[in-house]
Amino acid sequence: MTESDLRLIRESAGGIAPRTGDLKRIRALRFTTHGFDPAIWRQICDLGWPGLALSEAQGGSALGMAAFCALAEELGAALVPEPLISAALAASGLPETHNAAHLAGTNLILPAWQEQPDSLARTWHCQCRDGRLNGRKCFVVQAAAASSFIVTTAQGLALVPAAGEGVQLSVEKTQDGGHFGTLDFTDAPAEPLSADHGLAIEEATLATAATLLGVADRAFAITLDYLKSRSQFGKPIGSFQALQHRMADLKIQLELTRASIAAAAHSYDQGGTEALRLAAISRAKARASDSALLITRQAIQLHGGIGYTDEADIGLYLRKAMVLANLYGSAASHRARFAALSKI
């Protein structure tokens, strides 16, 4: 991917994920059952986004993680609630036959892989034997919208219809207006799949970091605008040195995050040992989680009272960062993984 290829991808994102403009669409979808708009999701699928980094054999366009991260960043900046990263993760484990409808947006399959909070373990207690699935999965993003789930089990991946017998879903609302699902499987009929996710959970982790970058980047820009336009004591508050220095520090964190993610995506696309790739992803996710929370919470402070109202858009960025910061692993768990990988 050259810089100009990446720019094209970012520009193409603008139609669905405008960097500026109001967030009425986002607000209207908050706390609804699905948490996103199925029509927009189909448009996203028409653009081929969920398969952007997927191999061509699986129906994707194999443009790599640099491209997918650029896209995720734009969607983060626009707070797009449609489940791009989840859908791409699901696609990685699906045979091409299933991927056709999934990637077309007519049949949304969501990944149910996680069993413990804040865990980077990649082993599973869920069992799939003789076509029957048992166990529990948690933190399934936007679970209520799925037609099927692709479930990690001790025996490999399995596909289970959301409305099937033995499948029980409970949902909890998240701060960003979406929800997490908890799935309990009791002898649920399931189709074993022969493929596996490979490193797709890692790719989803990196794309989540990129989303956080977009969130932080836009929150920073909104705050900078606010500081230039809001006056107190007869001058723009952005002229106060203490606020200038804080913005300078936030800018550095923002650019460190951008550089870290770009380097991780680049080295991922170049190949290299798994340990190196995972260490780079952990590094990028740790930075993105910390800096997005830092920048969005400072953004609230720098907005003053207005930042504490639900009417102000800046709060939507804080809430998004709160949900994404620990998804696919908190900063602390990624630091621990980085330390373990660097020892080798």
Added chain:
Amino acid sequence: MTESDLRLIRESAGGIAPRTGDLKRIRALRFTTHGFDPAIWRQICDLGWPGLALSEAQGGSALGMAAFCALAEELGAALVPEPLISAALAASGLPETHNAAHLAGTNLILPAWQEQPDSLARTWHCQCRDGRLNGRKCFVVQAAAASSFIVTTAQGLALVPAAGEGVQLSVEKTQDGGHFGTLDFTDAPAEPLSADHGLAIEEATLATAATLLGVADRAFAITLDYLKSRSQFGKPIGSFQALQHRMADLKIQLELTRASIAAAAHSYDQGGTEALRLAAISRAKARASDSALLITRQAIQLHGGIGYTDEADIGLYLRKAMVLANLYGSAASHRARFAALSKI
């Protein structure tokens, strides 16, 4: 101790430890063999300072830790290099017969208790059997000036003459112009003592925290003066908001330190369980170590280039903080002890 009693003690310190004025005396003593002035030490002894908190039975005036901390703070503020805290610790283990000359300043006995770096363990490997001492002690402050050492051993305290056979001293210079001694004892003739230090090492810890408070307090004041008098870009640099806010934050750390030490000294003097007293001392020392290093290093930064010269007095405060911060336990080890004590 009432507030006005404490004020009297502070004022009495002014003769030897003036809060303001030049530091010529301090500079002249840096990196000399003893690191301090024996004549001043005798004056300090004449004032009764080493025995201020010592019981009357041992020849002290039993004024308690609030008083001793007030004094230590003043001596810290003036960077007084004479070994007040060490001498007081030594006195706690000496019988009154020995204390007479020691507290009069004619015969300086220094404590050699530590065996490991940054350790709060109070058990000793040094052995004293049949009047013979074996083992190693380290970080003995101003060791080259001692006529005798009072040594902690597995069998209790022992007194050994500095010039005695089987006593080998090596010294390493410290940043503040003093030195640490390492003592190797090989069958050194020693006099076993029946008393023990009791909680006197804890008292020395708290007094060291108070010294750090004095160092930080004066460094802060010098820096504040500098910021008010130094001009750049046509105005005093103390009018720049970023520097004002930094000073505000340092001021808070300074006052937290002061309040923490005062509370620890007060509760120590009031009695209470050993666990509570030790926890309060650990809390105060952790705060003092961190805040003195923070304030003195920020003081250098706020002085700009001049702060990086040896001519500027502010650097002397940084060096003193560097030496005292980890003496009697680093912030980290005191935090760990606090956590362990709070669990009970």
Added chain:
Amino acid sequence: MFQIEPIETRNLDEWPDDAFRSEVRQFLASHYPPELRFPPRRLHFSENKPWYIALAKAGWLTPGWPRQYGGLGLSAGKQLILIEEYERHGCARLNDMGMTMIGPLLIKHGSIAQQEFFLPKILSGAHIWAQGYSEPNAGSDLAALRCEAIADGADWIITGQKTWTTLANDANWIFLLVRTDKSGRKQEGISCFLVDMSLPGITVRPIINLELHDEFCEVFFDQVRVSDSCRVGELNQGWAIAKNLLGFERIYLGSPRQSEQALDRLKLLGERMNLTEDAFFIDRFTRLQLDLEDLKCLFSHFADQLRRGETLGADVSMLKLFQSELYQRITEAMMEFAGEFAGLLEPMGGNRELHPGGAFIAARPTSIYGGTNEIQRNILAKNVLDMPG
């Protein structure tokens, strides 16, 4: 001189501290509605009314007011004990503007007629007050306020907008700072008015905050006519009155309570996440705990000043600064250790004490209200450290 007979006939200020404390505990045990302990957010009057009325009936609603005005006449030291016990018990904060600000203001600056009319109604709970200070373009810079009153015969016509008016949706009276003269410096030409919120021309619009709660309101004044008898204090001298209103509140804003409660909850969260043996969690927790312990030492230092009858200086700002940011740091630690639960809108498993995301959001405004922490640092630098410019 106007007087009100106190309902509480005992002079509690004369009691020994221990006896007083124990009396307060008994009072709370028998009068405080258990379901209101440790509320997750500021309660509306409809919710905390039982407690309000219980206090009013006992004559305990206004501990700081002099006994001749129906208060308990407690010294600062006794008031601190009261607050400590309320906090320990988890008492909800009341709609307390009338008790803590308007009453003392009227006692000091009000006419006898104003005292006679208003004070008993605060004591009985008949008047619930709001305080109209901030405006959309006068937040930290209160002197920039533009809401104005224009004289019309013996009346005034008030037009403008207030914002961040706490619980204005519960209040039936509002204390207003308005501009009555535009000719002088910004701080001049401001006057204080007492306004019945049922008057025509007043609209209240709740603001939904980040906790998705309607604690604050905007209040709009469209040509609201009030009589000159509703003006309090000297004409155009309102700034001086308003500035000095926050007396006792300045130490209250620095109370360690929020941080203490948050730290307890961080501990619970650590247990829930199986981190109690995790060295990194322990270190992080201990650092915060030490910050809290030292804050308590510093708080005591200022409380002792109050107990000795001294006036607090501007350095009391240190408490508010450190407390609010400690509270925030504790909730930030919650976010880091809570894993995916950090993103939940509601408490974990319905346990109100396990709500990292909620606590994180609730802690945000503490560094904004009561003068942003940036303003507090300016005050420290200028009024305490005497720094230039």
Added chain:
Amino acid sequence: MFQIEPIETRNLDEWPDDAFRSEVRQFLASHYPPELRFPPRRLHFSENKPWYIALAKAGWLTPGWPRQYGGLGLSAGKQLILIEEYERHGCARLNDMGMTMIGPLLIKHGSIAQQEFFLPKILSGAHIWAQGYSEPNAGSDLAALRCEAIADGADWIITGQKTWTTLANDANWIFLLVRTDKSGRKQEGISCFLVDMSLPGITVRPIINLELHDEFCEVFFDQVRVSDSCRVGELNQGWAIAKNLLGFERIYLGSPRQSEQALDRLKLLGERMNLTEDAFFIDRFTRLQLDLEDLKCLFSHFADQLRRGETLGADVSMLKLFQSELYQRITEAMMEFAGEFAGLLEPMGGNRELHPGGAFIAARPTSIYGGTNEIQRNILAKNVLDMPG
């Protein structure tokens, strides 16, 4: 046009990067004095002269100068490789003012006569330059300088004082910014002079710094007479020349090298203190390591801009800011983990790599020199973020 035949006859800039890098490594292996690797402090010319002369003999002293002036004519990308390899090898920084600043300045602004006289002497090592910018009351605010030159016929009489003049005690020539006109704005009326330090009236007084080392000097000028031919550039336009001198140096100031070396030493210290299995040490170390790794990513981002031939913007300040403070934080961690050793004046057990106190002190000035970090943050806010006022 004046030309100098380069000693290095090969056009190294045309080599592939890998071949060039390997050539540099071989050069270092065979020419760099082993005892000078990783010096603990800035070396004097008397100490680093062997290395200086080796470079001069090979024609490698001035990698960035065009080949027609005797330089290597390396592109920014190649220069970065050179620096990387020098840093990796632990090469001492030379008395490099002539090579990095005065030479390029003369090439751009000097007269042919000045070029003919000075450039060969820089290339041979005959002239060691100092740079006289700062004054006691013109530190961050360089435009406030007061050292002045008064015209006296065709000569100028220079009187005043410079300070923080790096290694002036080694230099035989000094580049001076002096005031030649006091009538205009502070930035105006400043001119540049090239002054022989052996002239009567010049006194050099070393300043002992916190490392107890004489790296900096004060330089006093008492009616020093110089000819007008020693003036460089337009009269009274010196500010513009001086301001643009720091080009390539701006990325160099943000090089991760200092932090990288410090982190290696923190690791060694952790081993010495038996902390390698300590969870808290590991977490602290890992955070610093991640900061370093991300800094390297950001550094590469700017280095790529240079390699593509782009000019660096003001945002390159971010590197210097983050690097200097990371370096400091690493040494602060050393202090925390070093126990009583933190207070030692000399390295632990004579091992130069185990000197926490020394490293802590050595890291202090990085946030002061080259424009304090406060100034850097002002620049970021104003020139990069376009913030007002």
